[in-house]
Amino acid sequence: MAYGYTGNILHIDLSSKKYWIEHPEENFYRTYWGGRALGLYYMLKQMKPKTDPLSPNNLLIFAPGVLTGVPAPAMPRYAVCAKSPLTGAQGEAEAGGWWGPELKKAGFDALIIKGASETPTYLWINEGKIEFKEAAHLWGKDTGTTQKIIKEELADEKIRISQIGPAGENLVRFANIVNELKHFNGRNGLGAVMGSKKLKAIAVRGTKSMDLYDKEKVSQVTKEITQRVMVNPLSRDLRELGTPGVIRPTYQAGCLPSYNWTTGYFKEGENLTAEALNTTILKDTKGCYACPIRCKRVVEINEPGLKVNPAYGGPEYETIVSLGSLCGISDLRYIAKANELCNKYTMDTISTGMVIAFAMQCYEEGLLTKEDTDGIELTFGNKEALLILVEKIAHREGLGDLLSQGSYLAAQKIGKGAEKFIYQVKGQEIPMHDPRVKTGVGLQYALSDYGADHMKAPHDSFFKDQDSVGVKEMKGLGILEPVSPTDIGQKKVTLFKLLDIYWTLFDILGICDFGYVPRSVGTMRELLEIIRATTGWNTTWFELMKLGERSINMARIFNYREGFTFKDDTLPEVFYHDFKGGPLGGQGAINKKDFEKAIKLRYELMGWNLDTGIPTPAKLIELGLNWLIDEVKL
Amino acid sequence: MKISIKLEGYLKYKYSFNVLELNYPKPVTIRQVLKDTKISSADVFFIKVGDLMVKEDCLLTKSTEVKLFPIIGGG
Numbered sequence: 187m188a189y190g191y192t193g194n195i196l197h198i199d200l201s202s203k204k205y206w207i208e209h210p211e212e213n214f215y216r217t218y219w220g221g222r223a224l225g226l227y228y229m230l231k232q233m234k235p236k237t238d239p240l241s242p243n244n245l246l247i248f249a250p251g252v253l254t255g256v257p258a259p260a261m262p263r264y265a266v267c268a269k270s271p272l273t274g275a276q277g278e279a280e281a282g283g284w285w286g287p288e289l290k291k292a293g294f295d296a297l298i299i300k301g302a303s304e305t306p307t308y309l310w311i312n313e314g315k316i317e318f319k320e321a322a323h324l325w326g327k328d329t330g331t332t333q334k335i336i337k338e339e340l341a342d343e344k345i346r347i348s349q350i351g352p353a354g355e356n357l358v359r360f361a362n363i364v365n366e367l368k369h370f371n372g373r374n375g376l377g378a379v380m381g382s383k384k385l386k387a388i389a390v391r392g393t394k395s396m397d398l399y400d401k402e403k404v405s406q407v408t409k410e411i412t413q414r415v416m417v418n419p420l421s422r423d424l425r426e427l428g429t430p431g432v433i434r435p436t437y438q439a440g441c442l443p444s445y446n447w448t449t450g451y452f453k454e455g456e457n458l459t460a461e462a463l464n465t466t467i468l469k470d471t472k473g474c475y476a477c478p479i480r481c482k483r484v485v486e487i488n489e490p491g492l493k494v495n496p497a498y499g500g501p502e503y504e505t506i507v508s509l510g511s512l513c514g515i516s517d518l519r520y521i522a523k524a525n526e527l528c529n530k531y532t533m534d535t536i537s538t539g540m541v542i543a544f545a546m547q548c549y550e551e552g553l554l555t556k557e558d559t560d561g562i563e564l565t566f567g568n569k570e571a572l573l574i575l576v577e578k579i580a581h582r583e584g585l586g587d588l589l590s591q592g593s594y595l596a597a598q599k600i601g602k603g604a605e606k607f608i609y610q611v612k613g614q615e616i617p618m619h620d621p622r623v624k625t626g627v628g629l630q631y632a633l634s635d636y637g638a639d640h641m642k643a644p645h646d647s648f649f650k651d652q653d654s655v656g657v658k659e660m661k662g663l664g665i666l667e668p669v670s671p672t673d674i675g676q677k678k679v680t681l682f683k684l685l686d687i688y689w690t691l692f693d694i695l696g697i698c699d700f701g702y703v704p705r706s707v708g709t710m711r712e713l714l715e716i717i718r719a720t721t722g723w724n725t726t727w728f729e730l731m732k733l734g735e736r737s738i739n740m741a742r743i744f745n746y747r748e749g750f751t752f753k754d755d756t757l758p759e760v761f762y763h764d765f766k767g768g769p770l771g772g773q774g775a776i777n778k779k780d781f782e783k784a785i786k787l788r789y790e791l792m793g794w795n796l797d798t799g800i801p802t803p804a805k806l807i808e809l810g811l812n813w814l815i816d817e818v819k820l
Numbered sequence: 821m822k823i824s825i826k827l828e829g830y831l832k833y834k835y836s837f838n839v840l841e842l843n844y845p846k847p848v849t850i851r852q853v854l855k856d857t858k859i860s861s862a863d864v865f866f867i868k869v870g871d872l873m874v875k876e877d878c879l880l881t882k883s884t885e886v887k888l889f890p891i892i893g894g895g
Contacts, residue, residue, distance in 0.1 A: 419863075423830035423890070431829055435889035438828070439866040439873060619894065627894075640894045647891035653862035654891070671865075705893045769873040 188212050189399040190252040190720040191220075196294045196316070198309065200383050201242055201301030203318045216723065217810060220251040220295060221694040222278050223737035225267030228298050229276065230740060230814065235747040239271040239375075240357060240382040242302035248289065248348070248388070249296040251696025255287030255396050255475065258408045258716050259415075259708060260701020262286055262475035265371075265693055269748075271382075272359045272375035272537070272592050273613040273637045276744040279362065279376055280693050282474035283369025285390060288346040292392025299383065308349075308387040310340065313394070321386040326352060328530040329367055330497055336389050349387035350377045351532035353580040357381050358590040360537035360615075368482070368499030368529060369474065373614065374636055375592075377532045399722030407715050411701075411708045412478045420655070421707035424481040424700055425471065429503035430460035437511070440768030441620045444511040445566050446543035447609050447760050450620060451768025454516030458506050467522055469496050474698070479707075481700055485522050492519050494526045501525040501535070504640070507618035508539025513546060514566030524576050531580035540615035541589040541596060542575050547607045553600055560584040609758040611638035612750065619645070621761050622774035625674045626682045629784060632755045633686070635741035641699055643685035646671035646678075648704035656704035662727055663688065663710075674780045679787045684731075691734035735792075736809040739801045742794070743814050752799040755785055821845070822883040823853055829890040835859060850886060851876040865891040 187193040195208040218224045225247040237243045250264035264286030270277025289297070293314035306321035324332045329351045337345055346365060354361040354377030361377030362370045371377075398404055415421045423431050436442045437455025444452040456462065467487055473480035483500030487493060501509070501522055509524045510516065528535045548554040549564035556562070560578075562571050562585075578586025588596050594613045597604040609616045614637025621628025630642035648656035651668045663684050669677045692699055695717065702708035710727070717725060745754075762778040765771050789796055793805035803815045825840045832838055840857060850869075854861055854876065866889040867874050880886070 419830040419834040419890075420893075422833050426833075427829070432892045434828060435866055435892050438868060438887065438889060645893045647865050648893060650865070650891065651860070651862035653860050655862070657862075699894065769868065769871060 188215055188252075189397050189722045190256070191215055192290060192293050192295050194294050194314075195296045195298065196311075198297060198299045198316070199301045200299060200303045200307065200385060203303070205316050215252070217736075219694050219733055220254070221249050221265040221280070221696055222267060222690070223694045223733065223740065224296055225249045225265055225278060226276065226737055226740040226744060229267060229269070230744055232298075232300070233269065237269055239269040239274065239277075239379060242300070242383065244269050244379055244382070246299040246376070246379050246383060246385070247296060248299075250286040250290055251694055252721055253717065254696030255290045256398065256404060256716065256720050257476045258404055259411045260474075260477050260479065260698035260706070261696055262477060263693075263696045263698055264289070266363055266376050268376050268379040270374040270376070270614075270636060271357070271378045274748055275612050275637065275750055276635050276741045277374035277376055277379075278636055278693070279371035279373045281363070281365060281369045281371040282477075282698055283346075283365040284475045285346045285348045285365035285369070286696060287475045288390045288392055290392070290396060291394050292390050293394060297388070299385065302382060303384040306384050306386050308336065308385065308389060311388065311390045313392055324386050325355060328352065329364055329532060330495065330530060332387060333367060336387060340389060342391060345389050345391045347387050347389045349532075350380045350385075351530055351580070353531040353533040354378055354381035355386075356580065356582045356590070358533060358579060358582065359592045359595070360534040362532050362534045364529065364532050367497050368472075370529075370534075372534050373536065373639065375534075398720050400719040403719035404716055407712050407719070411712055414707050415478050418707040420705060421479050424479050424706065427460035427464070428471070428481050428483045430458075430463055430483065430501070430506055432503045433506060434459040434461065438769075439623070440765060440770040441623045441774075442511050443507055443618050443620060445514050446512060446547040446607060448547070449767045450765050450770055452511040452516070455511065457516040457518060458510050458521070463500075463506075463518060467494070467518060468500070472499070477698070477701065479700060487519055487522060489519065492523050494522045498526045498529040504618050505535040505539070508536045508543075509572065512539050512543040512618070513572055515569045515572060517569050520569040520572060524572050527573065527576045527580070531576075533576070533580055536617050537592060537615045538576060538579060540609070541579070541593050542572060544593045544596070544607050545575070545585065545589060548600060548604055551607070553602050553604050554585075558585060609760060611756065611758070612636070612754050614638050616758065621757065622672075622765065622776055623770075624671050625776060625781075626671075626678055626685070628757050628761060628776060628781070629679070629682050629788065630686060632757050632785060633788060635738065635745055641689065643682055643689050644699070644704045649681060654704075659703040659709060663731070674776060674784050676787065679784045680791065683788060683791045687731050687734035687738065690738055691730055694733060694737055732809060736811060738792070739805060739809055739811060740814070742799070742801055743817050746800050747817060752785075752789075752797070755799060757781065821847075821880070823848070823880055824885040825853065825857060825859075826885055826887045828887060831859070831863060831888055831890050834863060844880075847879050847881045849876065850874065850878050850880065853880070853886065859888065863890060864888045
């Protein structure tokens with residue numbers, strides 16, 4: 187068995203309350219490695235096409251990577267994979283925290299969960315032993331309460347718990363999964379899949395240390411990176427401002443998503459900045475397992491009616507914008523409270539903010555009335571309404587029930603042209619980065635196999651000049667020249683093919699995007715050294731990039747089986763029009779024809795059929811995916 | 821002509837100042853100002869003069885404040 191792995195994959199059938207342990211051979215690990223690639227392998231092998239995502243036949247897979255739990259910077263992450271109830275496509279979301287490393291210390295490289303329990307249950311994985319525990323007393327409880335009760339009844343404070351709150355139980359289509367109350371498998375509604383299986387939580391405890399090939403080397407590289415964290419401006423920025431550091435440049439530039447994407451100009455933007463957060467509600471900063479960067483914010487508010495418990499962490503950039511400017515709200519206290527509620531109930535904050543902003547616009551345009559909103563004056567800027575709606579969505583009450591289906595389905599039900607106020611790709615609400623200033627991000631929104639996502643590739647800004655960090659530090663991938671952030675020609679398409687594969691690889695290995703180039707301090711050389719020192723495999727960037735590409739093709743095949751076509755690789759129309767108002771007003775539109783040409787070129791570069799976007803048999807053979815050839819002959 | 825350069829975000833850490841004032845006897849491009857202050861354009865994503873977004877080739881003809889914003893990534 188290779189180093190870095192336990193050699194055990196735990197299969198659980200919740201219907202029969204049985205489990206078994208698989209011991210794959212080394213070549214299996216060397217082909218799929220872990221994370222999303224391993225998840226996709228089981229989804230393609232064991233799940234029939236057109237499976238109802240909320241049925242017992244959906245799989246729910248928890249998959250750390252080979253690096254998850256290595257005591258090196260930014261290696262805490264694990265993937266959760268399932269068919270998404272929000273998109274109907276391949277679903278996945280990665281989380282940091284401590285749960286992934288703990289699962290490996292408990293003796294498992296992955297959990298493959300099928301079936302559904304008849305009554306609420308939770309899993310207790312303790313040093314390799316498995317127990318199914320009754321969870322009726324936890325059903326309906328928020329995450330903080332659930333964590334407290336489980337730790338008390340198992341009598342161990344060091345247990346790590348991955349769980350869902352009421353939104354997951356109530357099958358909100360953008361419910362997420364959380365570990366340690368503040369680390370989320372955020373998107374794609376995977377918490378609803380967990381809820382459909384009546385699985386409230388997975389508690390894990392393990393003390394076995396990871397078997398590394400060259401522990402000394404890992405320690406040496408870790409020391410080198412750690413010494414530079416406060417010297418490197420990118421990692422220092424993450425530590426001092428966190429992701430909210432993105433807000434000031436974005437609002438000053440006039441590309442901060444505001445009022446349901448009707449403008450990028452938000453007059454009160456200064457109230458939302460990291461600098462404002464740091465001087466008002468910030469209590470502390472935190473990090474994930476073994477990571478020296480500590481980018482996580484912890485906020486606290488003690489005002490009556492707005493109390494925010496620091497145990498639930500604090501809002502990220504995406505959250506501040508989606509629950510803030512996007513809804514016309516500039517009061518950080520209310521945004522922090524809404525964030526806390528989302529975290530307690532386990533709802534993705536991007537989708538939550540997006541459906542509320544959508545409903546606000548529908549109300550302002552007369553598509554929804556007070557009768558539809560249960561009497562709420564649902565105008566942009568109504569911060570009390572924000573908190574009420576978060577509650578209603580989580581509990582699926584009144585208008586909240588409609589919005590709990592996501593903006594795509596909600597718009598269909600509202601009708602009357604409501605679909606022109608939604609902004610989604612493959613059914614998933616778009617994140618808070620405007621592709622008009624970063625076209626590569628737009629390409630990734632359109633092509634992402636699990637719906638619009640802002641972490642599918644590093645952003646364009648890191649490659650804008652010859653001296654940019656991406657160009658200086660990533661020559662080993664063949665990135666030799668800069669490309670303008672707003673370019674949408676051949677150079678951009680070629681660049682983002684590489685970047686897509688590169689960050690997909692992070693989701694396979696268990697690495698955080700905020701640890702290594704171009705977003706942060708660690709170099710490609712250091713990353714490769716850690717991979718080799720962990721596994722003992724004399725791997726190369728060639729092998730690793732093929733691994734990333736393999737998983738992208740597996741996802742593409744999964745989605746093809748589910749009926750997705752090239753028509754789903756699109757961007758919302760708003761991005762083909764100029765910004766309205768603010769410093770960028772009257773400029774910025776992406777040329778639609780150029781964008782469509784770029785998508786086609788990407789198909790060709792990927793070895794996909796130019797007209798359909800489906801991987802060719804030759805591409806599957808090249809990637810060792812011969813077993814999927816029959817799928818493309820359908 | 822007094823040109824005030826204001827650094828935002830992590831540019832402050834990298835270049836170890838918040839605001840820098842420079843005097844020029846005649847109009848100057850922002851590109852030249854960046855060169856004079858040894859600020860790499862690779863680090864700068866947006867440039868703002870007053871309420872306007874401008875490019876490095878913008879010619880500054882009177883005393884003004886130039887705000888430089890760092891590159892922004894995902895988050």
